[in-house]
Amino acid sequence: MPIDKLEYIFDPLCGWCYASAPALDWLAATFSHQLYLLPSGLFAGEGARPITPEWAAHAWKNDQRIAQLTGQPFSGQYHHLLLSGARFDSGALNLALTAFRQISSAAEAGLLHELQAARYVRGEDTARGDVVLKISQAYAAVHHPHLSPSLTADIFAPGSELADLTQQRISGVQRLMRSNGISGVPLLLVTVAGKTHAISGSDLYGGAESINNALDKLGCISH
Template sequence: MSKTLQYLYDPLCGWCYGAMPALAKLQGVAGLTLELLPTGLFAGQGARAMDADFANFAWSNDQRIATQTGQDFSEAYRRLVLADRQQRFDSGPATLALSAVAATAPAREYDALKAIQLARYVEGRDVTSAASLVAILHALGLSDAAALLAHPEPALVSLNKARTRQAQELLQAFAARGVPTLLLESAGQRSVLNSSALFANPAALIEQLAAA
């Protein structure tokens, strides 16, 4: 029986970055379709200035994520991203980039998300910059998505809004708090899975999905 796992995320969410190794393994579960949906949680009204207090909070939280997941939050990220007072905490541009990928090469959205996260958290690059995001997509061979992002047309903006609206409606419908959130659809039924398993015991989560 086919199953769909909807992964609700934000590209600037540290816990979503921490979940990427487990997510990679989930892609290999037989009979499971993985659907990525950006929530826009840290875009628009959810964006904010990167002041010293927020940067310190983010770094402290990132270290906790690193301890639990083994994911790298580099000094380059701390110095070039968190210490940059001109760079806002705004996932809007990265979310739009991922929608450009969804529009042109949907099977590559995971690859694009991973590359954007590595660019930010390891390389210390500004993924709130459209030019930086276009370069990342080009490096992945996603030239159509890069061209779309370089000159966004109304269709891309509409798609982006529709994707984030769908994700937000799902969060509300299932009273899910924050991201990452996992929704499993099987036999016509949809349920929320405990996303902490992405960090604590991904093997058990994979077994649960395989048996669902």
């Protein structure tokens, strides 16, 4: 059966969402018209926090588990620079992703992948708005040059049209999560023939083959 809709619920600073990046890349390439990225705001606003030594130890332990389970890289530079007192806040990331959403879900997924690599591999502080803006501008210049002129510091400012749109988007995702009893991310909601199924855990962390198999079990057409 054809897929009606794929809704990927995530937070761009969630390590387990980074674990599911290969699966998301495949979904974006295979179901570009059915895929919707839904940022939950888990680590934005009231969910943002300073990185304390305790939080850093907890995060690094999870990171090592993710690396062993999925092969996703976490560099020493990331460990030393971003788990030693920086802030944990996905607000700027959500703004940038919403800007790219205007192009397509595939464009948004591509930027998400670039931002995750910037953080976990290159050790860039993607909790900072200026860093996120610079990465987004560079990515747009290569992949979506028509968007580049509109990516300025002004659109990231509180009260901007993009900020309002991002908050509306997150609020809608949070309502969806509450109505479906969803608390954790990442999660993929698959709607087939009007019925919605939830996919999480190893099906998302196992990459393209794993998520393809999970969709096959639902009787979905992947071509």
